[in-house]
Amino acid sequence: MSGIIEVENLSFGYIPQSTILKDISFEVTPGTSLAIAGPNGAGKSTLLNLLCGTLVPKSGTIRIDAAPVESYSTEALAGKVAVVRQEFVPVFGFSVIETVLMARTPYYGPMGFESKADKKIVAEALEMTDTIQFASRPLGSLSGGERQRVFIARALAQDTAILLLDEPTSFLDLKHQVGIYDLLKAAQLERDKTIVTVTHDINLAAQYCDETLLLGADSNYDIGKTKDVFSPEQIEKVFGVRTFVGRVGQEKFFIPLGKFAKDSGQTGNKPEGSQQK
């Protein structure tokens, strides 16, 4: 196998009686982006926490760079995998640059201070995420979108091959959503990062991610090229909602329509006429 992340027969449950992830196998090719999509409670964030070693699988193995996750020390794993979790603002007012600099903690010298190389990496991360203009402001004074960029900058400053993100665009407006995905794509293409994103937003995932792992609530899953995985039938089955399906250029888009939606009769794939009901 050639994946930078290899998952084999992975199962996990928080309590012994139930499993939320059952017998999952997939691999991620270096330098590609993978979206993990699915309904609430399907185990998306759980899978992410398994990939970064926060949770331990019940059975099966996860290999990062051909070695099992649990064989890495905390420090060594932090050199391979960086994680951006759902936003957490600490009680004490750390500034943006202090926050990003923390990514270098394992590499500090014996007196606990950063080297020139650390500072350079941090400066690059700030530059790339366009956060350098508010580097000295405290985190609490930033907007949600700006703060998310700072946490991505911190993950970039860890200088890892793999970047894991847990719903990086929830609570962000359209412009910031697109901004975050553009930034991640740039990191993938320019820095050859492997990016795994847990997301609710299947339309953005369709536009930006090479492959998609679609987790169903009943431990079923589907993985493949994003455009193959996101079929109208799959979406309806997995999310339990009827959608209007359209197409922009190469990718489809989905608008969920409930019973009382203005256009609730418009579900299906009308613009193309191929799957009309």
Next chain:
Amino acid sequence: MAGVVLAVVMFVCSLIGSKRISLKEAVFGEPTNPEDVRTDYDDYEIFVRVRLPRIILAAIVGAALACSGVVFQALLRNPLADPYILGISSGARLGVTIAVISGLNWTLWGRSPIAVFAFAGALGTVWLVWFVGRLTGKFHVTGLLLAGVVINAFFSAVIMFLTSIAKAEQVHATIFWLMGNMTEEDFLVLWIGAGCVVGGIMVLFYISPQLNALSFGEDDARSMGVNTARTRTMAFGVAAAITAIAVSLSGLIGFVGLVIPHGVRLVFGPDHRQLLPLSSIVGAIFLVVADTVARIIVAPAQLPVGVVTAIVGGPFFLVLLVKYSRKVSWLK
């Protein structure tokens, strides 16, 4: 820099007191000839045997309390945390109450066993809180805080029971001890205490980058490569130990451990690599000054220093709180 300020403050405060002493006499007035029975070595005696030990003691206790205040606030991610939050205070009180009420009159290396009981009570309680907190799951901050609060309340009840069956003078002795007092200690005790506290602060400084990362939560810290379990245990153990030392040397001095970290953080920012040593030094300065005030303000009587720290520290902190909202950043 701050260390120099501390040295100057300690020196100046050692010259202030209810009896004026001359510097020359104090420093050079040491009797050179033991058979010389002149009686005017008073200044030297007061300086070396009374004032100096007391000021060193105040500095040690202030540094220990402020430093462990910083650590507990970081570990519990709670700005209301202080060194006493996890039961150290009630543990020490229980230890002292038991020592006084059981009428212990034996001595340990020539000292009253009260301090030893306070130390054991403090550390024992922290261990108990830590242990109960562990049972609530993997290091749950809420579980730990709740365990601390409940054990505090339980021990307070036990203490109230013990005091209600005790004699009045015993109660008075307990209360007086606990109010927070600087008494003259002999040098051996001082050096041991100072060594432990300074060593403890150095260990905590060594792990201060990890404390920064821990402020963002366990998971984040771990994915940034911080061994959270080791950092937590080390920080917790060392901070509890130096607090217990401070408590057994001087009773329960409030306010230093809560207010000094916040004051320093407001002015200099939350980076623990800077916050931790600065808080220690500022805490030492603060307590030395407070104790000097306590010595002279109602001389020849003396106030408990805990009273001074709260009366002086409270308003001072409020002024800081209003005036600064993080204007200084050292990384710029």
